[in-house]
Amino acid sequence: MAAISCTLLVDDDETTNFLNQALLRRMAISDTVLVAGNGQEALDLMHTHCELPDSPTCPALILLDMKMPLMNGFEFLKAYAQRPKCQNPLVVIIMLTTSLHLHDVAQMKGLPIAGYLTKPLTRDKLKQILQDHFGQPAEDS
Template structure:
């Protein structure tokens, strides 16, 4: 499997970030793993990492929590769409949530994102993301 250049985890829960980081590290998923505690930090990381001329520094995959303080997942997506095209790179954005409230599900389905998954992130869910969006599989 070819590693993704960069993955960005965005979640306000440090334990969730730690567990997701461990999972992705164990799977050998990415060359570089960035972590943000809210949407505002995530936008800053994207601006900082995508400022270089190398698109490899931009996140290929963004795993985004919905409910966060400071800037939630929906507000992040609004801010993300305001970024320059080069900073948006061809990023695959997957929203992760514990909320399966019909209103939230309906709102997420209307967004311009690659997918919506219920937490927790698992090896099987990561494998599904890789197959669907990167035509790759995890080594067994």
């Protein structure tokens, strides 16, 4: 059994999603990986997969891109926070960004995120997330 039952990748870049899925699979981190191309798709997936909060396909980890068309990471977080509490599972949300511009970092303060990382996602960054937020290291496969 993996460290996390389900991970949700939210990024508009298909190549990034493909590479991140491959990394999660190689490291055997999640039993299920869901992918959304923007914040609205992510909300729709959350609605579908988190109807029952203890559902094994309800994400325990969300890796959220900051800048996307239609609904970006900030807009997703605002909409997510407005959902009824019973529909929001306990989830670790990590914001992903290509830069740590001071304006972007300032915008992240006070958001319901567990932290932020610069892209690309790496084995070491994922191991750190597992240690910091799930109390266990990943199994290397």
